[in-house]
Amino acid sequence: MREFCRLSLIAWTVVGVLSIHCGPARAQAPAPEPDRWAVVRCGTLLAVPGKPAIEGATVYIKNGKVEAVAPRGEAGPTIAAGAEVTQVDLSRMFVLPGLIDCHVHMTSQTARDQRLMSLVKSDADNALDGVVYARRTIDAGFTTVRDVGSLGDACLALRDAINDGKIVGPRILASAKSIAATGGHADPTNGWRDDLFDVPGVEQGIADGPEAARQAVRLQVKRGADLIKITAT
CATH class of the missing domain: 2.30.40.10 (Urease, subunit C, domain 1)
Structure with missing residues:
Protein backbone atom coordinates (compact mmCIF):
# COMPACT_ATOMS: atom_id res chain seq x y z
CA MET A 1 0.00 0.00 0.00
CA ARG A 2 2.84 2.37 0.90
CA GLU A 3 4.55 1.52 -2.40
CA PHE A 4 1.33 2.24 -4.30
CA CYS A 5 0.94 5.61 -2.58
CA ARG A 6 4.55 6.51 -3.27
CA LEU A 7 4.15 5.66 -6.97
CA SER A 8 0.91 7.62 -7.17
CA LEU A 9 2.58 10.66 -5.61
CA ILE A 10 5.45 10.45 -8.13
CA ALA A 11 2.99 10.12 -11.03
CA TRP A 12 0.97 13.16 -9.98
CA THR A 13 4.19 15.14 -9.48
CA VAL A 14 5.34 14.31 -13.02
CA VAL A 15 1.92 15.23 -14.42
CA GLY A 16 2.05 18.56 -12.58
CA VAL A 17 5.53 19.37 -13.88
CA LEU A 18 4.51 18.50 -17.44
CA SER A 19 1.42 20.66 -17.11
CA ILE A 20 3.56 23.62 -16.09
CA HIS A 21 6.12 23.21 -18.88
CA CYS A 22 3.82 22.06 -21.66
CA GLY A 23 0.83 24.30 -21.05
CA PRO A 24 -0.07 27.03 -23.53
CA ALA A 25 2.16 30.08 -23.43
CA ARG A 26 0.37 33.03 -21.87
CA ALA A 27 3.05 35.72 -22.21
CA GLN A 28 2.36 38.04 -25.10
CA ALA A 29 5.19 39.50 -27.17
CA PRO A 30 5.43 43.27 -26.73
CA ALA A 31 3.79 45.22 -29.51
CA PRO A 32 6.28 46.78 -31.94
CA GLU A 33 6.80 50.50 -31.61
CA PRO A 34 4.95 52.50 -34.27
CA ASP A 35 6.95 54.05 -37.10
CA LEU A 96 18.66 71.43 -48.46
CA PRO A 97 20.28 68.33 -46.93
CA GLY A 98 22.26 68.67 -43.72
CA LEU A 99 25.86 69.77 -44.22
CA ILE A 100 28.91 67.73 -43.15
CA ASP A 101 32.03 69.30 -41.61
CA CYS A 102 35.03 66.97 -41.81
CA HIS A 103 37.36 68.94 -39.50
CA VAL A 104 36.10 70.22 -36.16
CA HIS A 105 37.07 70.24 -32.49
CA MET A 106 33.72 70.17 -30.74
CA THR A 107 34.88 70.87 -27.18
CA SER A 108 37.07 73.90 -27.85
CA GLN A 109 37.28 76.97 -30.05
CA THR A 110 40.02 79.24 -31.26
CA ALA A 111 40.74 82.11 -28.86
CA ARG A 112 43.61 84.31 -27.77
CA ASP A 113 43.95 82.42 -24.49
CA GLN A 114 43.23 78.96 -25.92
CA ARG A 115 46.67 77.65 -25.05
CA LEU A 116 46.35 78.78 -21.43
CA MET A 117 42.81 77.42 -21.19
CA SER A 118 44.14 73.94 -22.00
CA LEU A 119 45.75 74.06 -18.55
CA VAL A 120 42.97 75.87 -16.71
CA LYS A 121 39.88 74.03 -17.91
CA SER A 122 38.95 70.54 -16.75
CA ASP A 123 37.45 67.73 -18.79
CA ALA A 124 34.07 68.66 -17.27
CA ASP A 125 34.48 72.28 -18.42
CA ASN A 126 35.22 71.09 -21.95
CA ALA A 127 32.17 68.82 -21.94
CA LEU A 128 29.88 71.71 -20.97
CA ASP A 129 31.46 73.94 -23.60
CA GLY A 130 30.82 71.15 -26.08
CA VAL A 131 27.09 71.25 -25.35
CA VAL A 132 27.06 74.93 -26.40
CA TYR A 133 29.18 74.35 -29.50
CA ALA A 134 27.09 71.35 -30.54
CA ARG A 135 23.93 73.46 -30.51
CA ARG A 136 25.61 76.22 -32.52
CA THR A 137 26.78 73.65 -35.05
CA ILE A 138 23.38 72.04 -35.61
CA ASP A 139 21.72 75.46 -35.80
CA ALA A 140 24.19 76.38 -38.57
CA GLY A 141 22.93 73.45 -40.65
CA PHE A 142 25.66 70.89 -39.99
CA THR A 143 24.10 67.54 -39.10
CA THR A 144 27.30 65.45 -39.15
CA VAL A 145 30.81 66.42 -38.07
CA ARG A 146 34.15 64.68 -37.79
CA ASP A 147 36.03 65.63 -34.63
CA VAL A 148 39.71 65.21 -35.38
CA GLY A 149 41.42 65.46 -32.02
CA SER A 150 40.46 66.19 -28.44
CA LEU A 151 41.88 65.79 -24.94
CA GLY A 152 40.23 63.70 -22.25
CA ASP A 153 36.85 62.05 -22.63
CA ALA A 154 34.67 65.14 -23.13
CA CYS A 155 34.11 64.72 -26.87
CA LEU A 156 33.33 61.01 -26.57
CA ALA A 157 30.80 61.77 -23.82
CA LEU A 158 29.30 64.56 -25.95
CA ARG A 159 28.93 62.19 -28.90
CA ASP A 160 27.21 59.56 -26.76
CA ALA A 161 24.84 62.09 -25.15
CA ILE A 162 23.75 63.33 -28.58
CA ASN A 163 23.25 59.76 -29.81
CA ASP A 164 21.12 59.02 -26.72
CA GLY A 165 18.94 62.07 -27.35
CA LYS A 166 19.96 63.78 -24.11
CA ILE A 167 21.18 66.96 -25.80
CA VAL A 168 20.83 68.55 -29.22
CA GLY A 169 23.73 68.39 -31.64
CA PRO A 170 25.08 66.89 -34.84
CA ARG A 171 26.11 63.30 -35.34
CA ILE A 172 29.77 63.18 -34.21
CA LEU A 173 32.47 60.87 -35.52
CA ALA A 174 35.23 61.27 -32.95
CA SER A 175 38.92 60.42 -33.18
CA ALA A 176 39.61 61.05 -29.46
CA LYS A 177 43.32 61.87 -28.93
CA SER A 178 45.37 62.52 -32.06
CA ILE A 179 48.48 60.40 -32.53
CA ALA A 180 51.89 61.94 -33.25
CA ALA A 181 55.61 61.40 -32.84
CA THR A 182 57.47 63.10 -30.01
CA GLY A 183 57.50 66.81 -30.80
CA GLY A 184 54.93 66.35 -33.55
CA HIS A 185 51.84 68.44 -34.16
CA ALA A 186 49.75 66.57 -31.56
CA ASP A 187 52.38 66.44 -28.80
CA PRO A 188 50.56 68.21 -25.92
CA THR A 189 53.83 69.40 -24.35
CA ASN A 190 55.09 71.36 -27.36
CA GLY A 191 56.22 74.89 -26.50
CA TRP A 192 56.13 74.42 -22.72
CA ARG A 193 59.12 74.29 -20.39
CA ASP A 194 60.50 70.77 -20.02
CA ASP A 195 60.11 70.82 -16.23
CA LEU A 196 56.33 71.41 -16.37
CA PHE A 197 55.27 68.02 -17.70
CA ASP A 198 56.44 64.44 -17.79
CA VAL A 199 57.53 63.08 -21.15
CA PRO A 200 54.27 61.97 -22.84
CA GLY A 201 53.78 58.38 -23.96
CA VAL A 202 51.25 56.31 -25.85
CA GLU A 203 48.54 57.21 -23.28
CA GLN A 204 48.85 60.80 -24.53
CA GLY A 205 48.92 59.70 -28.17
CA ILE A 206 52.70 59.93 -28.59
CA ALA A 207 54.16 57.08 -30.62
CA ASP A 208 57.75 56.70 -31.82
CA GLY A 209 58.00 53.63 -34.03
CA PRO A 210 55.59 51.00 -35.33
CA GLU A 211 55.00 49.11 -32.07
CA ALA A 212 54.17 52.27 -30.14
CA ALA A 213 51.91 53.39 -32.98
CA ARG A 214 49.97 50.12 -32.83
CA GLN A 215 49.53 50.47 -29.08
CA ALA A 216 48.47 54.11 -29.35
CA VAL A 217 45.83 53.21 -31.95
CA ARG A 218 44.52 50.33 -29.85
CA LEU A 219 44.21 52.61 -26.82
CA GLN A 220 42.05 55.08 -28.75
CA VAL A 221 39.91 52.26 -30.13
CA LYS A 222 39.50 50.96 -26.59
CA ARG A 223 38.32 54.40 -25.48
CA GLY A 224 35.64 54.35 -28.17
CA ALA A 225 37.16 56.31 -31.06
CA ASP A 226 35.27 56.13 -34.37
CA LEU A 227 38.38 56.95 -36.38
CA ILE A 228 42.08 57.59 -35.89
CA LYS A 229 43.75 60.98 -36.42
CA ILE A 230 47.49 60.82 -37.18
CA THR A 231 49.64 63.95 -37.49
CA ALA A 232 52.68 62.81 -39.43
CA THR A 233 54.75 65.98 -38.97
Missing part, protein backbone atom coordinates in the same frame (compact mmCIF):
# COMPACT_ATOMS: atom_id res chain seq x y z
CA ARG A 36 7.76 57.72 -36.66
CA TRP A 37 7.28 59.87 -39.75
CA ALA A 38 8.07 63.49 -40.46
CA VAL A 39 6.40 65.01 -43.51
CA VAL A 40 8.31 68.13 -44.55
CA ARG A 41 6.60 70.41 -47.05
CA CYS A 42 9.27 72.52 -48.72
CA GLY A 43 9.09 75.79 -50.61
CA THR A 44 12.20 75.08 -52.66
CA LEU A 45 14.21 71.88 -52.18
CA LEU A 46 17.79 71.25 -53.24
CA ALA A 47 17.66 67.46 -53.00
CA VAL A 48 20.73 66.54 -55.09
CA PRO A 49 23.78 68.87 -55.33
CA GLY A 50 24.49 69.81 -58.92
CA LYS A 51 20.89 69.34 -60.02
CA PRO A 52 18.17 72.01 -60.22
CA ALA A 53 16.17 72.74 -57.10
CA ILE A 54 12.58 71.47 -56.91
CA GLU A 55 9.65 73.77 -56.19
CA GLY A 56 6.96 72.59 -53.79
CA ALA A 57 8.42 69.16 -53.02
CA THR A 58 7.61 67.10 -49.95
CA VAL A 59 10.21 65.09 -48.04
CA TYR A 60 9.09 61.97 -46.18
CA ILE A 61 11.32 60.92 -43.28
CA LYS A 62 10.75 57.53 -41.65
CA ASN A 63 12.39 56.73 -38.30
CA GLY A 64 15.02 59.39 -38.81
CA LYS A 65 15.95 58.55 -42.42
CA VAL A 66 14.70 60.05 -45.67
CA GLU A 67 12.25 57.61 -47.20
CA ALA A 68 11.18 59.53 -50.30
CA VAL A 69 11.02 62.92 -52.00
CA ALA A 70 7.76 63.65 -53.82
CA PRO A 71 7.63 66.55 -56.29
CA ARG A 72 4.59 68.79 -56.21
CA GLY A 73 1.47 66.92 -57.29
CA GLU A 74 2.93 63.45 -56.78
CA ALA A 75 1.84 61.07 -54.04
CA GLY A 76 4.30 60.07 -51.35
CA PRO A 77 4.82 56.66 -49.76
CA THR A 78 2.01 54.91 -47.91
CA ILE A 79 2.06 55.57 -44.17
CA ALA A 80 0.63 52.67 -42.17
CA ALA A 81 -2.21 53.24 -39.74
CA GLY A 82 -1.02 53.88 -36.20
CA ALA A 83 2.21 55.57 -37.21
CA GLU A 84 3.28 58.75 -35.45
CA VAL A 85 3.27 61.55 -38.03
CA THR A 86 4.71 65.04 -37.57
CA GLN A 87 3.87 67.68 -40.15
CA VAL A 88 6.60 70.28 -40.76
CA ASP A 89 5.67 73.36 -42.79
CA LEU A 90 8.71 74.84 -44.56
CA SER A 91 6.68 76.00 -47.53
CA ARG A 92 8.28 79.45 -47.38
CA MET A 93 11.80 78.12 -46.92
CA PHE A 94 14.70 76.97 -49.09
CA VAL A 95 15.51 73.46 -47.88
